[in-house]
Amino acid sequence: MTKKLFWENSYKTEFEAKIIELTKEGVVLNQTLFYPKSGGQVSDHGFLKAGDTIFEVDYTIKKEDEIIHHIKSDFKEELKIGKIVKGKIDWEYRYGIMKAHTSQHLFSALILNKYNIETSKVYIDFEEVVLELAQNMDYTQLKSVFNEVNSICISDNQKIEVKTMNYEEAKKCSNEIRGFVPEHSKIRLVQIESNDLVCCGGTHVHNSIEIGPLLIDSFKKNREIRYYLGKKAVNMLSDINIDLLISAELLNQPTLKLKQATEKNLNLISNLQQENKNLIIRTLNLISQIPTTSINNISIYIIDMNIENKILTKEFKNFPSNSLLIANLSNNKFRVFSKCKDVKANEIVQYLIEKFGGKGGGSDNSAQCSIDYESMDILNEIRIVLNRK
Template structure:
């Protein structure tokens, strides 16, 4: 099949077109001509509508183009239909893809760095380069040169020729396909065989912004924002920084220093709080132990704000503490020196099983969760377990 049914090549700006259904397979529709670009070259497949039914993806399918509709549809072969593109989606990827040409062209001509692979994601345009030492300064230079070429309003044009003819040109990358070759030319910026969709003029890209580097295998992957998303990114960070400045009553220049001081103070306060909580826990427990005046103690500490991890007892007693949280019971068992030889597994069977207790620990303290039930039986069992010996 020739390329004549690929209307997106004839006019990439066409947003609506009448066509006829030539085939239907399950959720895939095939048309005699289409404005829907199928996924390829790092660019996602188009979305939109066919007679109002949502096209969620477009994919190449053995020389044909499949439009995916994931809802029940009332269409049959031979029907005349109206196709409508999700133009916002398509146009943003046309800009992103053309920006990728500019960036890869600059990497090639000004830095002698080859592009290995590209991905046009919903967040970033990522370009994997055959280099793992490309500096940040150079990334910013690439950004600046790209933006200069956007301002220069360079035309994007196409040349169709045989593979032999194309191979005579100084293309950025060798040709991987056979047949008629479509060469994309951006004046003084890029010359390469490409089957993707591009904007007519670089000014449509508006701007590119370098956002960072990721390491991938033995290469670098450079991340960029393109067009409106670059502007949104700058505005997003600007508003975050201004909010932080207000919160800290600081100027931008001192914001990092302020934040470091804040974190440091916060750590100090947390340390003091932890120490106070420990002190409080042990004061409360020592008073419970004193009041109880027994060697084996079973006590509800639900009314006290005590964290088990703050408990640091040093008494020769067997103590069972619990805290009720709705239907859940959190338990803590402490065994002083005289109880060192008791087998916790046995205690688990005879006492903790009554509250479906789970958990563990090591001498002298054990803790876990259970269910709030049978608490009186559990108390009897615990007191009995130690008092009878």
Template sequence: MLGDGIVPSNAKAGYLARLVIRRMLRQMDALKLDVPIADLVEMQLSSIGDPAYLRRLDTAREILDLEEEKYRQVISKGRRLLARSVKKFGDVGTIPTSQLIEWYDTYGIPPEVTKEVADSESVGIDLPDNFYSMVASTHAAALAEVSETPYAEYADRLKFIPKTLRLFYDEPSGITFEAVVLDVFDNQIVLDQTLFYPEGGGQPADHGTITSPDLVLHVVDAQSANGIILHKVDEPEGDLTYLVKKGDIISGTIDSKRRLAHTQHHTATHIVNHCAKTVLGDHVWQTGAQKSETKARLDITHFKRITDEEFSEIERLANEEVVKNQRVYTEWMDRIDAEKEYGFVLYQGGVPPGSDIRVVRVGGDVEACAGTHLRYTGMIGQIKLLHTERIQDGVERIEFAAGAAAVLASQARDNILNSACSIFRVPPEKLPDAADRFFTEWKELSKQNTRLKEELASALVGNMVAGARSAGDVRIASYISADADMQELIKIAGAMREIPDMIAFVGSTHDGGKVVVSVGRDARAGGFDAGAIVREICKELGGSGGGKPDLAQGGGPDASKLQEAFDAGIDSIMKRGEG
């Protein structure tokens, strides 16, 4: 599986690969084989001697080492989870198969490990002999993508209409065309031929206009239904079926700027995909792509995060392909002949229907593709990789811009760089050192600030204790700050709580009224509750609060009443002490 480019993950074929690997690891543990799984696989490949697999041995080893490390972590965490969870099934007596599957799917915990933990708790498990087959069949079903027939409601109407002639293949740089109207319904117009590319293969539909001598309609979408392209137009003034009739000859004009941007991004996607495979390894496989006017994204299989060095190398190689200005070749081929010549790598972007497929060759990349493409790679202008992210386990997303969009993206980043240089007052080449220096200084100042706050809190505690008022068996102290945040208030109140007979009111008028009340051990024994006191104070501020008997917090929007609320709370305690 790894030799065929499958990367272990939590979805589709990658899930099945991980299932097999972890089953092997479990069997190795049962047999007490203290050897890396990668060594066993290397021994097996060496005995087979297939050059195609041996070329990918280093990548396979890296994947297997990573998978084994993940497996060990899963087992360690899984045992802790099971220690808590298995006990819940004590009353039932048996852990059902559905729960075993859930734990395996969600946390990767093998049922054999669950059985070990369950046995120690005298809990049974319902583990069928075909457990792994059940799990595999569940995920194998997800491999078959099910989609509804597009525009099914128009099926009867469309079945007598011939397929639309797609002019954008023979005239990729064409902008205007003439066509005959074959049908009109709802907001849809069907033509005998068109330059409007219908949405597909991650490429958005063309926009533009359809005109006749007395009419201009704006095309806002184009979709393909069984080979027939439907042009969706904006709501016209009046009934569309009266404005446009079957047999009318119309002129169509596509938005050339939008089309060029999509085409540049589509051709660039093929180049970036090929360069990613060159840099990262033959296991890379396209799992999805989406183009727009401003950027594109490419999702590829890869077993770890793309490093900065790999990111830069992919971009460098991609722009080398652009500078070479190589011809982009497209041809229609019999599917069987194409597969014999190029293999299943053709289907990087998915498997197209039909006995004939359109094969696109861009440099070293060969794919079955129905999208629009440039005639030469140099027409892309520039490819700028923007960033990468891990969208799921085993899948990396590369976002990039091409053509004019790449220039704009580069300018935007230059503007950010220049702004940062202006703030730090250094040239670009010195920015990293300046940022590092300022960050180091900021961390040191933050530490100093924390120490000063702690010293201030300690001094405040001393002052509060010195100024405390006695009320029977307890003492009361208060402090209001103009700028302290909640964490500072909690720190002060926490220190006051350590004094057994002390009740402390601590507050701040910064950004609304904030209140923290602490009650010492002896004061709590006397019936005083910090939560109850805070709630009464916060009512006066128009807010609410609560917490534990020893420490509670709250606040309200009306900070102007904070001193008044404190005074009222203190008076209440004083009267209680006098009583």
């Protein structure tokens, strides 16, 4: 069994321990400060020193009551059972995880306290957290909770305390505990003043202001919140700041009015798209009245425009009978529509593919293809197809 020194003092970085077991991947110690991956929190990494030799521990995992320290290099020669080693965790990394973990308690607790929404899953990494909520939350709710969490993490100075009690005691006060109480003989509870009380075996900071400001990176499907803190948040904030400045200059707007400017521009784009669509429909209507040419009583219409298939299909219904419409889209793509008994749309497409290479297909009335050859005279090719009838 490995004694969990990180539970006694999460701020301690160095320790001494005895090797009690060797596994294929690494060593098991009688006690350790290395937190093993569990409860949504990533593991610590660092070093073990035996004599003058340093071994890198890249991760630690839990196996029943033991913690395996995974050693990157070949260690079997020097590390033997009974040997005393000195351990040192990567403090900057651990501290970033402690801050992230504590912020997660606070965030989850406030979402539950304010909106009765539980957190169903968490992922805690170095200066990064993902919360998966059991129910949807809207942006107004998110903003309200986020402001409160940030205020506590920046200036509210709330204490984080750990207490242990036996299972029966914990069960008695389970209505005050967020989440479930595991059936262990000793229960470890983490409390953030009047905001949160939860069973947890992770590592946490002592005071909320150690966490610092949080920055939300994404809010997917109104349920998944990914946020950063510490250096990750500051770096991201700097990037966003510069991007905002560039966007503000491009849009010729003050930075703080970018949201309104973006909404205005999106409306403008939407109106332009609608006007463009109306214009295309009017153009198709005009084109349908004057064929490009006529061969064997078939009216041929050729248009060089990138038009959506939905619009073409709908508008071709208004073309006269015995019409053949060829839309030359961008990148050697063609769409063919036919109202002729003698010439099928797919027949033309297959002819083009066979002659010039490419791919495509379709039905008697509608077909499309991408042609490999660039300088093709489409009208000339249609003429060849019709004249061989």
